[in-house]
Structures are given as structure tokens and as C-alpha cells.
């Protein structure tokens with residue numbers, strides 16, 4: 001499974017840079033388009049998992065981009081979060097009527113945007129919100145807070161559970177310690193990078209008790225990946 005890709009369409013360069021940086025830190029693969037026309041071209045080249053779309057754009061407006069995306073079968077289902085400086089209720093309604101899935105008024109916090117993105121993705125790709133996720137012989141049950149590997153139950157502490165839950169959503173992807181820290185502990189908590197190694201060690205040990213293939217690969221000086229290559 002590939003990283004979740006987000007196309008940011010924003011003509012204000014400083015905001016675009018900030019979005020690329022912050023969403024990248026959240027673990028998204030971020031691409032950028034500076035106007036509406038470029039946005040439509042980008043989508044044609046590579047269909048993103050979600051679009052963060054500014055309302056006021058040169059050439060083709062955000063509303064128009066959204067309308068065109070919704071009018072084509074191939075792009076109809078791409079979730080869109082609109083950004084706007086306008087706070088008026090009528091604009092908000094217009095944005096949602098055009099087919100935006102959510103709406104953020106500038107200025108907004110990056111954390112809130114990331115949270116909205118995840119919420120929209122969960123709604124649209126329910127696989128991410130499924131109670132049970134399976135990867136190889138590993139099954140993680142969010143509702144029951146249980147993990148199994150093959151026939152054996154894997155006992156995990158809460159941190160190890162969250163680590164596995166995060167990694168199992170992107171099998172094969174290499175996460176840096178910092179990305180894991182942000183995802184599992186939160187970016188506002190100070191935790192040493194070494195702490196990640198300790199919890200990964202525990203997670204690995206618990207998983208290996210019920211299987212012979214070590215599912216967590218250590219990537220030297222890069223981080224960790226969940227992989228089941230024999």
C-alpha cells in the first residue's frame with residue numbers, strides 16, 4: 001500500500017510551503033499545484049487520495065475545479081477539503097454544494113487540518129476505519145483492542161498497540177523515529193527518539209512469539225517498516 005497522497009492547490013506561496021512541510025510531517029505524500037488549471041492537470045497525471053483546494057485561485061477558481069472534478073467519473077470520488085478566507089455562511093454552503101467534503105476558513109491550525117483530512121479519509125475510505133485490519137498473518141482488532149498472529153494472541157501494551165496500528169495502515173513504508181513519535185505520541189509531547197526503539201523492540205518481541213518471520217524491518221539510519229518478506 002502506498003502513502004496517502006495529497007494534492008495541495010494553493011497560489012499563496014508561503015502557505016503552500018507551510019502546508020507541504022506540515023502535511024509531510026504528518027506522513028502524507030504532498031504534491032502542489034499553484035493554480036486551478038495546474039491542479040486539473042496534476043489530477044489527470046496522478047490521481048491523489050485527497051485534495052486540499054484553495055477557493056481563490058488564478059485561472060480556474062477552486063469552486064470550478066471542484067465542479068469539474070465532480071463531473072467526471074474518474075475524479076468524482078476524490079475527497080476535497082476547501083480552504084477559504086471567506087467565512088460567510090452562504091459561501092460555506094456553496095462550497096459544500098459544489099461537492100467539497102469539508103471546509104476550512106483561513107487562518108486555520110495545521111493540526112486541525114490534519115485531523116480533518118484523517119476524518120474525511122476515514123469517512124471516504126472506510127478501510128482505514130475498519131475495526132479489524134489484517135496484514136499477512138497479523139490481525140489487529142481496534143474495537144476489542146486485540147492482536148493475533150496466526151492462531152496466537154499477541155499481548156501488547158497501549159503504546160505498542162498504537163505503533164502497530166499506525167504501521168499496519170502503511171505496510172512496507174519506512175517510518176522515521178520522528179514520524180512514529182508524531183503519530184503515536186503526538187508532536188507536542190517531548191519523547192526521546194530512543195524511546196521509539198524501545199517500544200519497537202517490545203512490539204517485535206511480542207509479535208515474534210507467535211511467528212517465525214520478523215515483521216518489523218529496521219532500516220539503518222532511516223527507521224522501521226512493517227514487512228512480511230520471507
Ligand code: CA
Pocket residue numbers: 010011012054055056057
Ligand atoms: Ca488563494
